[in-house]
Amino acid sequence: xxxxxxxxxxxxxxxxxxxxxxxxxxxxxxxxxxxxxxxxxxxxxxxxxxxxxxxxxxxxxxxxxxxxxxxxxxxxxxxxxxxxxxxxxxxxxxxxxxxxxxxxxxxxxxxxxxxxxxxxxxxxxxxxxxxxxxxxxxxxxxxxxxxxxxxxxxxxxxxxxxxxxxxxxxxxxxxxxxxxxxxxxxxxxxxxxxxxxxxxxxxxxxxxxxxx
Numbered sequence: 787x788x789x790x791x792x793x794x795x796x797x798x799x800x801x802x803x804x805x806x807x808x809x810x811x812x813x814x815x816x817x818x819x820x821x822x823x824x825x826x827x828x829x830x831x832x833x834x835x836x837x838x839x840x841x842x843x844x845x846x847x848x849x850x851x852x853x854x855x856x857x858x859x860x861x862x863x864x865x866x867x868x869x870x871x872x873x874x875x876x877x878x879x880x881x882x883x884x885x886x887x888x889x890x891x892x893x894x895x896x897x898x899x900x901x902x903x904x905x906x907x908x909x910x911x912x913x914x915x916x917x918x919x920x921x922x923x924x925x926x927x928x929x930x931x932x933x934x935x936x937x938x939x940x941x942x943x944x945x946x947x948x949x950x951x952x953x954x955x956x957x958x959x960x961x962x963x964x965x966x967x968x969x970x971x972x973x974x975x976x977x978x979x980x981x982x983x984x985x986x987x988x989x990x991x992x993x994x995x996x997x998x
Contacts, residue, residue, distance in 0.1 A: 836980030843902065843940045844977040847874060847948065848988035850886055851973050855879045858912050861990060862971060864948050865963030872962075874948055875927075883909040887931055888939075890946050901941035905934035945978030953989055 854862050854876045862876040871891035878884045885907045892900040907930065908915045914930060950964035953972035964971060975986045 832980065833982060837982040837984070839940065839942070840977045840979040840982050840984040843943065843946070843979075844975050844984040844986045846939065847888060847975045847977075848973070848986035850874070850876050850878050850888070851971075851975075851988040852991055853878045853880060854990045855883065857883065857885075857909065860966050862973075863964060863966060864950060864973075872946070872948070877909065885909055885914070887934070890940075890943070898944055899941070900943050900946065902939050902943065902946065903936045904939045905931055905936050907931070907934050943977060943979050945976065945983070947974075947976045949974045949976075 851862055851874075855878070857877045860877065862874070864872075864874045866872055867889070869891075871889055873890075874886075874888040876886055878886055887905045888902055889905075890900050890902040892898060916933070947962065949960040949962055950971055950973050951958040951960050953970040958972070960974065964973075970989065972987065972989045975988060977984050
Protein backbone atom coordinates (compact mmCIF):
# COMPACT_ATOMS: atom_id res chain seq x y z
CA UNK A 787 0.00 0.00 0.00
CA UNK A 788 1.43 3.32 -1.05
CA UNK A 789 1.44 6.04 1.64
CA UNK A 790 -0.08 9.34 0.33
CA UNK A 791 1.40 12.71 1.00
CA UNK A 792 0.02 16.29 1.03
CA UNK A 793 1.79 19.21 -0.53
CA UNK A 794 1.66 22.37 1.61
CA UNK A 795 1.41 25.64 -0.31
CA UNK A 796 3.21 28.71 1.16
CA UNK A 797 2.20 32.36 0.89
CA UNK A 798 2.96 34.03 -2.35
CA UNK A 799 4.72 37.35 -2.53
CA UNK A 800 1.50 39.05 -3.56
CA UNK A 801 -0.39 37.66 -0.54
CA UNK A 802 2.35 38.79 1.81
CA UNK A 803 2.27 42.24 0.28
CA UNK A 804 -1.51 42.45 0.74
CA UNK A 805 -1.21 41.32 4.38
CA UNK A 806 1.52 43.87 5.05
CA UNK A 807 -0.60 46.62 3.49
CA UNK A 808 -3.64 45.71 5.61
CA UNK A 809 -1.50 45.65 8.76
CA UNK A 810 -0.01 49.06 7.92
CA UNK A 811 -3.47 50.53 7.33
CA UNK A 812 -4.67 49.17 10.69
CA UNK A 813 -1.63 50.57 12.50
CA UNK A 814 -2.08 53.99 10.88
CA UNK A 815 -5.73 53.96 11.96
CA UNK A 816 -4.87 53.03 15.54
CA UNK A 817 -2.12 55.67 15.65
CA UNK A 818 -4.55 58.32 14.37
CA UNK A 819 -7.12 57.45 17.05
CA UNK A 820 -4.40 57.51 19.72
CA UNK A 821 -3.17 60.92 18.57
CA UNK A 822 -6.72 62.27 18.60
CA UNK A 823 -7.26 60.99 22.14
CA UNK A 824 -4.02 62.57 23.31
CA UNK A 825 -4.94 65.92 21.74
CA UNK A 826 -8.39 65.76 23.32
CA UNK A 827 -6.89 65.01 26.72
CA UNK A 828 -4.44 67.91 26.34
CA UNK A 829 -7.28 70.28 25.34
CA UNK A 830 -9.36 69.25 28.35
CA UNK A 831 -6.39 69.72 30.69
CA UNK A 832 -5.67 73.16 29.18
CA UNK A 833 -9.30 74.25 29.58
CA UNK A 834 -9.35 73.08 33.19
CA UNK A 835 -6.07 74.88 33.88
CA UNK A 836 -7.31 78.12 32.30
CA UNK A 837 -10.63 77.93 34.14
CA UNK A 838 -8.87 77.31 37.46
CA UNK A 839 -6.57 80.32 36.87
CA UNK A 840 -9.50 82.57 35.91
CA UNK A 841 -11.54 81.44 38.92
CA UNK A 842 -8.64 81.99 41.31
CA UNK A 843 -8.07 85.58 40.13
CA UNK A 844 -11.79 86.43 40.02
CA UNK A 845 -12.26 85.05 43.54
CA UNK A 846 -9.25 87.03 44.79
CA UNK A 847 -10.51 90.35 43.39
CA UNK A 848 -14.10 89.76 44.46
CA UNK A 849 -12.95 88.64 47.91
CA UNK A 850 -10.90 91.81 48.37
CA UNK A 851 -13.96 93.91 47.56
CA UNK A 852 -16.24 91.91 49.86
CA UNK A 853 -13.75 92.10 52.75
CA UNK A 854 -13.05 95.81 52.25
CA UNK A 855 -13.44 98.24 55.16
CA UNK A 856 -13.75 102.01 55.43
CA UNK A 857 -10.61 103.79 56.69
CA UNK A 858 -10.85 107.57 57.07
CA UNK A 859 -13.54 107.81 54.41
CA UNK A 860 -11.74 105.54 51.93
CA UNK A 861 -12.60 101.97 51.03
CA UNK A 862 -12.62 100.82 47.40
CA UNK A 863 -11.37 102.82 44.45
CA UNK A 864 -10.91 101.67 40.88
CA UNK A 865 -10.26 102.98 37.40
CA UNK A 866 -7.41 103.68 35.00
CA UNK A 867 -3.97 105.21 35.52
CA UNK A 868 -2.43 107.77 33.17
CA UNK A 869 -0.42 105.02 31.46
CA UNK A 870 -3.61 103.11 30.58
CA UNK A 871 -3.24 100.36 33.17
CA UNK A 872 -6.26 99.51 35.31
CA UNK A 873 -6.23 99.35 39.10
CA UNK A 874 -8.23 98.29 42.13
CA UNK A 875 -7.23 99.97 45.41
CA UNK A 876 -8.94 98.78 48.59
CA UNK A 877 -8.56 98.48 52.35
CA UNK A 878 -9.08 94.85 53.37
CA UNK A 879 -9.70 93.37 56.79
CA UNK A 880 -7.37 90.35 56.81
CA UNK A 881 -4.70 89.71 59.46
CA UNK A 882 -5.37 93.22 60.66
CA UNK A 883 -5.91 95.84 57.97
CA UNK A 884 -4.18 95.70 54.61
CA UNK A 885 -4.30 98.17 51.79
CA UNK A 886 -4.07 96.33 48.50
CA UNK A 887 -3.33 97.70 45.06
CA UNK A 888 -4.07 95.41 42.13
CA UNK A 889 -2.77 96.73 38.82
CA UNK A 890 -3.01 95.20 35.36
CA UNK A 891 -2.69 95.98 31.68
CA UNK A 892 -2.07 94.54 28.22
CA UNK A 893 1.08 96.23 26.89
CA UNK A 894 2.02 96.27 23.23
CA UNK A 895 4.11 93.29 22.22
CA UNK A 896 2.57 91.02 24.85
CA UNK A 897 0.55 89.05 22.31
CA UNK A 898 -2.70 90.22 23.86
CA UNK A 899 -1.87 88.68 27.22
CA UNK A 900 -1.55 90.64 30.44
CA UNK A 901 -0.54 90.16 34.03
CA UNK A 902 -1.74 91.35 37.41
CA UNK A 903 0.60 92.86 39.99
CA UNK A 904 -0.24 93.23 43.67
CA UNK A 905 1.24 95.58 46.28
CA UNK A 906 0.28 95.39 49.97
CA UNK A 907 0.76 97.91 52.78
CA UNK A 908 -0.31 97.11 56.34
CA UNK A 909 -2.18 99.71 58.36
CA UNK A 910 -2.77 100.33 62.06
CA UNK A 911 -5.00 103.05 63.49
CA UNK A 912 -5.62 104.35 59.99
CA UNK A 913 -1.91 104.92 59.33
CA UNK A 914 0.49 102.89 57.16
CA UNK A 915 3.02 100.77 59.03
CA UNK A 916 6.45 101.91 57.87
CA UNK A 917 9.95 100.85 58.98
CA UNK A 918 11.20 102.67 62.10
CA UNK A 919 13.66 104.75 60.09
CA UNK A 920 11.21 105.59 57.30
CA UNK A 921 9.58 108.98 57.12
CA UNK A 922 5.93 109.39 56.26
CA UNK A 923 5.53 109.91 52.50
CA UNK A 924 4.94 113.49 51.42
CA UNK A 925 4.22 112.74 47.77
CA UNK A 926 0.89 111.02 48.28
CA UNK A 927 -0.16 107.53 47.28
CA UNK A 928 2.34 107.08 44.45
CA UNK A 929 5.26 107.57 46.81
CA UNK A 930 3.65 105.28 49.36
CA UNK A 931 3.09 102.50 46.85
CA UNK A 932 6.63 102.86 45.53
CA UNK A 933 7.82 101.56 48.90
CA UNK A 934 5.75 98.36 48.64
CA UNK A 935 7.06 95.27 46.87
CA UNK A 936 5.24 94.34 43.68
CA UNK A 937 4.31 90.67 43.24
CA UNK A 938 2.88 89.13 40.06
CA UNK A 939 -0.23 87.19 41.13
CA UNK A 940 -1.53 86.28 37.66
CA UNK A 941 -0.20 86.19 34.11
CA UNK A 942 -1.38 85.00 30.72
CA UNK A 943 -4.78 86.65 31.12
CA UNK A 944 -6.50 87.80 27.91
CA UNK A 945 -9.27 89.81 29.54
CA UNK A 946 -9.88 91.46 32.90
CA UNK A 947 -12.41 94.11 33.83
CA UNK A 948 -13.92 95.41 37.04
CA UNK A 949 -17.07 97.48 36.66
CA UNK A 950 -18.93 99.32 39.38
CA UNK A 951 -22.42 100.65 40.02
CA UNK A 952 -24.63 101.94 42.81
CA UNK A 953 -26.11 98.80 44.40
CA UNK A 954 -29.26 100.73 45.31
CA UNK A 955 -29.98 101.96 41.79
CA UNK A 956 -33.16 100.68 40.14
CA UNK A 957 -31.37 100.49 36.79
CA UNK A 958 -27.63 99.76 37.25
CA UNK A 959 -25.32 102.14 35.40
CA UNK A 960 -22.04 100.24 35.16
CA UNK A 961 -18.81 102.21 35.06
CA UNK A 962 -15.14 101.22 34.83
CA UNK A 963 -14.22 103.69 37.61
CA UNK A 964 -15.33 104.16 41.20
CA UNK A 965 -14.52 106.80 43.79
CA UNK A 966 -15.30 106.46 47.51
CA UNK A 967 -18.81 107.75 48.20
CA UNK A 968 -21.75 107.23 50.51
CA UNK A 969 -23.46 104.97 47.96
CA UNK A 970 -23.31 101.23 48.46
CA UNK A 971 -21.17 99.80 45.69
CA UNK A 972 -21.71 96.67 43.60
CA UNK A 973 -18.82 95.39 41.50
CA UNK A 974 -18.73 92.98 38.59
CA UNK A 975 -15.43 91.18 38.09
CA UNK A 976 -14.84 89.44 34.76
CA UNK A 977 -11.67 87.42 34.07
CA UNK A 978 -10.74 85.57 30.88
CA UNK A 979 -7.83 83.14 30.61
CA UNK A 980 -7.53 81.33 27.29
CA UNK A 981 -11.14 80.71 26.27
CA UNK A 982 -12.43 80.37 29.82
CA UNK A 983 -14.29 83.30 31.40
CA UNK A 984 -15.34 83.63 35.04
CA UNK A 985 -17.60 86.40 36.32
CA UNK A 986 -18.21 87.38 39.94
CA UNK A 987 -20.43 89.95 41.63
CA UNK A 988 -19.16 91.49 44.86
CA UNK A 989 -20.21 94.17 47.31
CA UNK A 990 -18.47 95.36 50.50
CA UNK A 991 -19.95 93.59 53.53
CA UNK A 992 -18.88 96.31 55.99
CA UNK A 993 -20.89 99.53 56.01
CA UNK A 994 -19.72 101.38 59.14
CA UNK A 995 -16.24 103.00 59.12
CA UNK A 996 -13.53 100.97 60.84
CA UNK A 997 -11.49 104.12 61.43
CA UNK A 998 -13.03 107.60 61.24
